[in-house]
Amino acid sequence: MQSEQEFLRHYDSSQFPSPIVTVDSVLFTLKDGALCVLLVKRANHPQQGYWGLPGGFIDMLRDDTIYQTAMRKIVEKTGVTPAYLEQLETFSGTERDPRGWSLTTAYFALIAYQNCQTQIDDVLDAKWWSVKQIPSIKEIAFDHQHIIEKAIHRLEQKTLYSMLPVYCLPDEFTLSELQTVIETILDKPIQRKSLVRRFDASGIFEETGKFAATGSRQAKIYRKMDNVDIQNFSRNLGE
Amino acid sequence: MQSEQEFLRHYDSSQFPSPIVTVDSVLFTLKDGALCVLLVKRANHPQQGYWGLPGGFIDMLRDDTIYQTAMRKIVEKTGVTPAYLEQLETFSGTERDPRGWSLTTAYFALIAYQNCQTQIDDVLDAKWWSVKQIPSIKEIAFDHQHIIEKAIHRLEQKTLYSMLPVYCLPDEFTLSELQTVIETILDKPIQRKSLVRRFDASGIFEETGKFAATGSRQAKIYRKMDNVDIQNFSRNLGE
DNA sequence: GCAATAGTGTCTTTAAGACATTATGTA
DNA sequence: TACATAATGTCTTAAAGACACTATTGC
Numbered sequence: 001m002q003s004e005q006e007f008l009r010h011y012d013s014s015q016f017p018s019p020i021v022t023v024d025s026v027l028f029t030l031k032d033g034a035l036c037v038l039l040v041k042r043a044n045h046p047q048q049g050y051w052g053l054p055g056g057f058i059d060m061l062r063d064d065t066i067y068q069t070a071m072r073k074i075v076e077k078t079g080v081t082p083a084y085l086e087q088l089e090t091f092s093g094t095e096r097d098p099r100g101w102s103l104t105t106a107y108f109a110l111i112a113y114q115n116c117q118t119q120i121d122d123v124l125d126a127k128w129w130s131v132k133q134i135p136s137i138k139e140i141a142f143d144h145q146h147i148i149e150k151a152i153h154r155l156e157q158k159t160l161y162s163m164l165p166v167y168c169l170p171d172e173f174t175l176s177e178l179q180t181v182i183e184t185i186l187d188k189p190i191q192r193k194s195l196v197r198r199f200d201a202s203g204i205f206e207e208t209g210k211f212a213a214t215g216s217r218q219a220k221i222y223r224k225m226d227n228v229d230i231q232n233f234s235r236n237l238g239e
Numbered sequence: 240m241q242s243e244q245e246f247l248r249h250y251d252s253s254q255f256p257s258p259i260v261t262v263d264s265v266l267f268t269l270k271d272g273a274l275c276v277l278l279v280k281r282a283n284h285p286q287q288g289y290w291g292l293p294g295g296f297i298d299m300l301r302d303d304t305i306y307q308t309a310m311r312k313i314v315e316k317t318g319v320t321p322a323y324l325e326q327l328e329t330f331s332g333t334e335r336d337p338r339g340w341s342l343t344t345a346y347f348a349l350i351a352y353q354n355c356q357t358q359i360d361d362v363l364d365a366k367w368w369s370v371k372q373i374p375s376i377k378e379i380a381f382d383h384q385h386i387i388e389k390a391i392h393r394l395e396q397k398t399l400y401s402m403l404p405v406y407c408l409p410d411e412f413t414l415s416e417l418q419t420v421i422e423t424i425l426d427k428p429i430q431r432k433s434l435v436r437r438f439d440a441s442g443i444f445e446e447t448g449k450f451a452a453t454g455s456r457q458a459k460i461y462r463k464m465d466n467v468d469i470q471n472f473s474r475n476l477g478e
Numbered sequence: 479g480c481a482a483t484a485g486t487g488t489c490t491t492t493a494a495g496a497c498a499t500t501a502t503g504t505a
Numbered sequence: 506t507a508c509a510t511a512a513t514g515t516c517t518t519a520a521a522g523a524c525a526c527t528a529t530t531g532c
Contacts, residue, residue, distance in 0.1 A: 004284050004337070011338050018257040019297060021342065045243050058258060058331075060340040066331040090329045090344045092297075092305040098243070099250050101299040103260065103344075105329045160473075176511075194494055196512075216509040217502040234399075235493065236473040415484075433521055455482040456529040474520065
């Protein structure tokens, strides 16, 4: 009977056929009052010239996990590090990529527009698209339209039962700004009182002591405390 | 400039290094009042003789998507078709498989013990393990222990806000049986009244007109209606 | 009738919805 | 002072928790 060491010495994974494996990310931000997704114009075949999600192949020498692949690709294509990155779902099949049987693990990510505005404006072939105009873009690569829809749905759901949208804001923000982000994601108004109650109950925010001048009464400026995670509420908002 | 057709004609994905890609499933059932996971004794290297999740390589000729890979592997290893199958998460890294950089998309599945008892008893190298004894099994392959933990957590969460546990029951069942499944998954009692309210509100169950003789008052026997999906409640139970 | 399990009634509790009210800044 | 936006108070509502109570069966 062969030992495992013996087996591994002779094992060559490249002799087995394998699907094309990629990692793609749906990066969201809030820009001009609209929820936006970053798309990159594809420089190479296949689907050259089409708009696609930032992503690409795993670099097995540099990436310890596909989380790192997702993060590396976002940094490479945009120059910025998202505030939040979470695995979404893995999409697969024979039809989704013309090169053949393929599999992509999609991530979704959040960033404050203020934290990436200049870097992304520098990248000519990267562009923020409002999620409302996405369905009208004909030249979206592969099944990325479908992936974006799934990501939007996940973001909406998490917005109903967590404070995740803070990651669309800069380090310091007012409650009204948070409310605006949430309402933009959900595409409907929410009760400020409900937000305040959750904000207080979460215990993850602290006052900076500063105030924002908004043209009328000044708003308290808060920040999320360091090293605290976003936890879930046991009910959904708005239903 | 090269056309996409030209590009695809010369494209050979096998010339690029690729991680080892597999699909694994965490199949749950309720057996002897305990939530159990199916593990299969590994016949081949690596980790020969260890207990692992039912799964394996994608067969690109037979599987249209990895969902089908997951389903096919469960059927091959157990002879039964799970009542429910959902993608869990994709796990990746250099360390998790001794053969090298690997990636596995994990699914989680539910089945009624009554619907698979005989088939699985026939399979000598497949065994149901109570989730409570899983941590004590030393010979679990790869990171499957970790994957099982994630699957248990997902199942618990979904049990708090949906009727998903019905898929652990046969087609016809009583409310008390459903309550028992839920309490076993959550490992704590729930209010029967709360269950009844959700059961009624869901609108996805119907009376069969039959009754179960339990030694005392007979219980109504229900079934899930055909072609209806499990929807989510906007609150969690038990908190 | 008694024990056991099935099923209902109803009061309490929790957290969100609605919206009026008060507070504080700028013009 | 008027106005705008920030922040709070408080009543209502929705759905879960608690638990008592009734119903039906086998013995």
